[in-house]
Amino acid sequence: MAVAADRIGELPARPDRVLRHAGVDRLVHWLTAACVLTLMATGLLPHLGVQFDWVGIHWIAGLALVVLVIFHILRSVIWQRLRTIWFSIAELRTHQVGKYSVAQKLMHHAMTVMVLCAVITGVLMLKKIRTPLLLRDPYLFGADTWGVIYVVHGLAALSAITLVIVHVYFGLIPENRMYLRAMITGWMSRSEQRARVAGIRAGDKHLT
Amino acid sequence: MEIFRMGRDIWGRPVLEGVSWHLIWVAVGLGVAVIIGHAVYRAIRPRST
Numbered sequence: 001m002a003v004a005a006d007r008i009g010e011l012p013a014r015p016d017r018v019l020r021h022a023g024v025d026r027l028v029h030w031l032t033a034a035c036v037l038t039l040m041a042t043g044l045l046p047h048l049g050v051q052f053d054w055v056g057i058h059w060i061a062g063l064a065l066v067v068l069v070i071f072h073i074l075r076s077v078i079w080q081r082l083r084t085i086w087f088s089i090a091e092l093r094t095h096q097v098g099k100y101s102v103a104q105k106l107m108h109h110a111m112t113v114m115v116l117c118a119v120i121t122g123v124l125m126l127k128k129i130r131t132p133l134l135l136r137d138p139y140l141f142g143a144d145t146w147g148v149i150y151v152v153h154g155l156a157a158l159s160a161i162t163l164v165i166v167h168v169y170f171g172l173i174p175e176n177r178m179y180l181r182a183m184i185t186g187w188m189s190r191s192e193q194r195a196r197v198a199g200i201r202a203g204d205k206h207l208t
Numbered sequence: 209m210e211i212f213r214m215g216r217d218i219w220g221r222p223v224l225e226g227v228s229w230h231l232i233w234v235a236v237g238l239g240v241a242v243i244i245g246h247a248v249y250r251a252i253r254p255r256s257t
Contacts, residue, residue, distance in 0.1 A: 044229075044232060047229040047232065048229075048232065143217050143223045143224075144223065144224065147223055147224025147225060147226070148224065150224065150225060150226035150227075151212065151224060151226055151227055153226070154226045154227035154229075155227055158227060158231050158232065158234070158235040159235065161232065161235035161236055161239060162235045162236075162238045162239040162242070163239075164239075165236070165239025165240065165242070165243070166239055166242050166243070169239075169242070169243045169246070170246075173250075
């Protein structure tokens with residue numbers, strides 16, 4: 001099975017390197033990380049006893065995340081190959097090698113569900129507070145519906161804690177440093193790429 | 209440990225207010241459990257090379 005179910009190998013900066021992430025994708029990744037960490041800090045710290053005026057920072061970071069999510073979806077659908085992130089059972093059976101490992105795809109899907117739940121409910125919750133963007137209308141929904149919206153938003157926040165811990169851990173362990181460097185600099189060496197392909201074919205799923 | 213936060217509306221009826229924030233520590237514990245589980249797996253797994 002060829003490696004290039006994705007665009008690995010396009011536009012190499014040097015012959016011994018392969019481009020893994022374009023600059024715009026790295027920028028979106030780190031801006032998304034900054035937004036998610038800001039949202040977690042402003043949304044969760046007040047519940048742990050750290051009191052500050054968090055609402056303004058929280059909804060502005062949330063709107064920035066909405067913009068990033070829309071951009072990421074459009075870029076994934078229009079300019080990239082959506083199937084590079086798609087998960088199939090065949091990958092487990094045949095040890096297919098694509099741009100992302102099965103574990104990386106599962107992590108992406110979990111993050112996707114978490115972020116979509118958070119931003120959709122978060123946008124609805126904007127109607128509960130005063131912002132320059134929307135007319136406040138806390139009676140848009142009944143109390144029961146608002147309760148469900150709060151629960152979904154809260155569950156997304158809680159799952160974000162677990163997912164961020166797991167994501168950072170797997171990004172920092174030695175065998176995955178090449179992925180972290182690729183997300184910072186954009187490239188992997190060809191020898192790292194060969195070792196990665198051999199590892200996945202041998203059954204090592206790279207639990208990232 | 210409660211999973212949901214409940215309140216009362218102006219008529220005194222119970223209404224859902226969100227998830228219990230005590231679950232923050234459950235979420236942290238789950239993340240730490242994954243780290244410990246993977247660290248143990250790394251230590252005992254057979255090498256593929």
